[in-house]
Amino acid sequence: MVASVPRWTKQHALLFAFTIAYMAPAAAVCLRGGNREFFLYLGVMVLLIGAVSAVHQAIGLHIATLWGLSLWGLAHLAGGLVSVPESWPHDDSCVLYDWWLVPQRLKYDQVIHAYGFGLTTWVCWQGLSRAFLNRSVTMRPTLGLLTLCVAGGMGFGALNEIVEFLAVLTIPNTNVGGYLNTGWDLVFNAAGCLIAAFLIRIFGSRATGSKPQSTALAER
Secondary structure, X not given: OOOOOOOOOHHHHHHHHHHHHHHHHHHHHHHHHOOHHHHHXXXXXXXXXXXXXXXXXXXXXXXXXXHHHHHHHHHHHHHHHOEOOOOOOEOOOOEHHHEEEEOOOEEHHHHHHHHHHHHHHHHHHHHHHHHHHOOOXXXXXXXXXXXXHHHHHHHHHXXXXXXXXXXXXXXXXXXXXXXXXXXXXXXXXXXXXXXXXXXXHHXXXXXXXHOOHHHHHHOO
């Protein structure tokens, strides 16, 4: 039995309005300041919004996932556009992305990487869940399936690094960072993916144990 995919609702319209509400001012700030790097990222975000919309139509993403992705976009744009005080520990630029939350231990940028690609791992899990559900097979968060989801999340994280590399090649004076920054980005991508897999393992097992999987997914 194939479950129906949720249609777009008022919640989705509100979410879309929220996303546009922060993208429009960000575009204005980039235009006024001539920030070519973040124009590239805005363009990527527009493409990603289209991709997420298509994925949602196909598999019916959880509304919390959609809100999480939108907040990720907001955190990403704020990272490059919002200034921090000079007195705060930071690297080269006084922006959120260069802000050390824990001096020389944990940066804002690293937290956003872990958060975003942890979410991406959850999206991969939901895609697998839909594929199994469409074949009337009970979906359980096994080690093998979660490994695939983690690999998917990390793969999208690597794609993000390619986009940043293209920015370095095409735009002068970017704030992307060097090889060490890329390495730490990949480490925190992996950390976020593994944390997401751990949470899916815990809560996914509870969900499949308490109600049929087809019912749990149909309620999303």
